[in-house]
Amino acid sequence: MKIATFNINGIRSRLSGLLEWLERESPDIACLQELKAPNDRFPAAELEKAGYGAVWQGQASWNGVAILGKGVEPVVARRALPGFEDDTHARYLEAAVNGLLVACLYLPNGNPQPGPKFDYKLAWFDCFVAHAKTLIDSEHPVVLAGDYNVVPTDEDIYNTRSWLKDALLQPESRERYAALIEQGWTDAIREIYADERVYTFWDYFRHHWQTNSGLRIDHLLLNRALAPKLRDAGVDTWVRDLPQASDHAPTWIELELQGRRSATSKTKH
DNA sequence: ATGCCTAACTAAGTTAGA
Secondary structure: OEEEEOOOOOOOHHHHHHHHHHHHOOOOOOEEEEEOOOOHHHHHHHHOOOOOOEEEEOOOOOOOEEEEOOOOOOEEOOOOOOOOOOOOOOOOEEEEEEEEEEEEEEOOOOOOOOOHHHHHHHHHHHHHHHHHHOOOOOOOOOOEEEEEOOOOHHEEEEOOOOOOOOOHHHHHHHHHHHHHHHOEEHHHEEEEEEEEOOOOOOOOOOOOOOOOOOOOOOEEEEEOOHHHHEEEEEOOOOHHOOOOOOOOOOOEEEEEEOOOOOHHHHOOO
């Protein structure tokens, strides 16, 4: 089973690339962030035509998250982060899909820092860490997938020089990500690529994509019940090279689940 | 210290992203 997370950066304006990616990579579950569309402009019909059921939590202009299931309708468990139910931003969606609990998150960016946006990021992150603690030892498999807006270490960025004051690299942001790992969550990309540079985001400025000047900020964390099933992980960098691409690329894991054949690797011709 | 690039909203200029 393949599970992916992808900050689409506007689902309306990048729908053709999204459909091309779904067709080619065929993830069983896909978490999307930054829909930038209200609920009534979510392209449910187009996704259905592509073979995907979907649940979504959108809002006008910004934010917005969705969970897609290949051939299945995800069952919504939560539409907001516990403790942050009054959030005016659509940043969290949790659903049951194919026997897994899937959390799709779009953690606040937090820039500029210091300031109210950074305070909001840290408060949101604290709530998320507290919620994660309730899921780490669940007997059910859980994946926390999304755009965390955190560069975990200096090994997760091409060069820190022009980012030192950025909210994504601040110790306060990194401490909270480290707290998740401390709880026992497995950072799937780091589990598979122990020492390699892996990036999931390349900003639109200064030819950063063309020079592979990237950041790793999209993460899939696995709880104790799920971590032993991890078989592979990667980033679909070809999507970042499409015309009108998002500044993020889809990031994925491959799991071997008992009693379930992996549709992506075993049924493809 | 800021712009670089891109999109949404709306109708030229601002806000936000990271």
